[in-house]
Amino acid sequence: MSLSPQALEALERFTEAKGWEQRARLLMQWGERLEPLDDSEKTEANRVHGCESLVWLVSVQVDGQWRFKASSDARLLRGLLALLLVRVQGVASAQLAQLDLPGWFRQLGLERQLSPSRSNGLHAVLQQMADLSAQH
Template sequence: MTLPEQACQALEAFEQSKGWEQRARLLMQWGERLEPLEDTEKTEANRVHGCESLVWLVAEQVDGQWRFKAGSDARLLRGLLALLLVRVQGSGSAELATLDLHEWFTQLGLERQLSPSRSNGLHAVLLRMAELASTR
């Protein structure tokens, strides 16, 4: 399975960062890259439940591939969402359903920073992606 180009770039950047401080800074920078959601997209219908922070997810299918936009009120979570998005962009529905989230964040060296609530929140986002992908 080949990673999307941006996922490869993320992996490279995180592999080169030494220690949590550098990774945290990098995480914040990735969060700033997220395409901002419009206020009209921050609706209850787009909200992901199961996250402690507010998280919204918008999905569209382009030529059989899924494109997602996500946003959150929490800075660290925005970074994690950005890394999740670069990993799943362009995936098909079947791939979304089988993605190993823990393995991806382990590859990035961020598994220790995924508290159970953050991990559950990201799983909720991934489940919501798979759900959206399977209903269209």
């Protein structure tokens, strides 16, 4: 699966980062890039279950492609969600479930920050994306 321009930018920036301090700063910056969700979108129906933190996921179809928006109450998780979103934007619905999430975060040098609970939570987000796109 090819990478979007935003995913390539993320890969370049995180690859250039020296050490965890710089990656953590980058992660926070990427989290700030997330398109904010309206309070009306932060509903139980949009909540991703399987995450320790509160996470909401919203999907819309634009020109036949799925676009996702996500948010969390946890800063670090917002950064991880932003990196997940740039990786999945433009990916076909059928490919979402096959996405190598650990491989993507390993490429970014962030695998150590994926505790089992964070990893499970991000997989729950990815699964919900696949489910949402398959329903339509």
